[in-house]
Amino acid sequence: MPRPEDSQWAVSVAQVASRAGQSKPIDQVFPAPSGIGDHVVGVREGADVHVVGSFDSIVDGLILTARITAPVHAECTRCLVPLKRDWPVDVTTFFPYESKEAHDSARSGRPGKGGKNGKEEEVDIIAGEDESEDTYPLLANGSFADLEALIRDTFVEAIPLQPLCRPDCAGLCPQCGVDLNDDPDHHHDVVDDRFAALAGFKAMLEAEQ
Template structure:
């Protein structure tokens, strides 16, 4: 069986766990987990994700506040140019020492299970940005944190730049490189008259 400490995303935090006020700084690269977007919009599995920040110990758990920077690969949805840039995301998540359900199971002497029910409901209301500590609080595995944070931050319509002009809808030329490009538009309401005019001019020239 694989050990928690052998995980590529496991960070030892035993030295600050249950010691409120203590902190542990992080400044390291971790491999991008699988499942962050796809081949069109996403971050490739195994690419380095730079993680900086700190675990701060409080009474009931650890709070991690930091920043993730990952290599983002995509394609501009307007001009179709490839996008290959660093993708920074700020993150704040909570690693509780034990879940609300665990606390409820450990209670004794509650009447009609009311105290346990309150704890379970409170657990359901907790933020999704909550992750368990492993091995009795000895390790924080940040694999799920990296995946969830980056997936939620990915753009639905990535752009090479906010004011990208895109491609000409008629000929496909890049309007960023040819800002003055345009096509003469003929009003179809007068197309018949234009044809009649050309015919009359041709007859007069004979």
């Protein structure tokens, strides 16, 4: 069985998890996990994902407040120009400590919790309006936070469904495919169709560079 700390997304948090009121900054690049979007819109597996923020310990767990930035690739749904942007997402995530039953009860000094339901209720109170799905477990008795699932979930949710190169993208000419953004006055009354098609092809090639 692989050790939790061998994960590419593992962050050691043992020193902040020892007691409440501690903070550990994080400024680290992780490889993008698989499963974020597809070849049209998404984040390529292994791409650099930058996490900047801090872990802060409270009584029941760690709060990660961070800006996570990943290169999102997409295609404008109107003009089909390839888009690639560093996409920042601000996250606030709770990593609760494992249930007290799993620990040495003499150390915790707290009454045991009532299992899963009690734990989720507690999380909701702490996280306020945040949904419980923004909660991830700590590993190896609270020594490590693994950010793989957090990064994947964050960008699966954040990638645009109908990406546009700009809000008022004019799209392509339905007759010849020329990019109307490049030529707002484009029309077919006097323009030679063959030339316009070539211009459209050229514009697409240039946009891909």
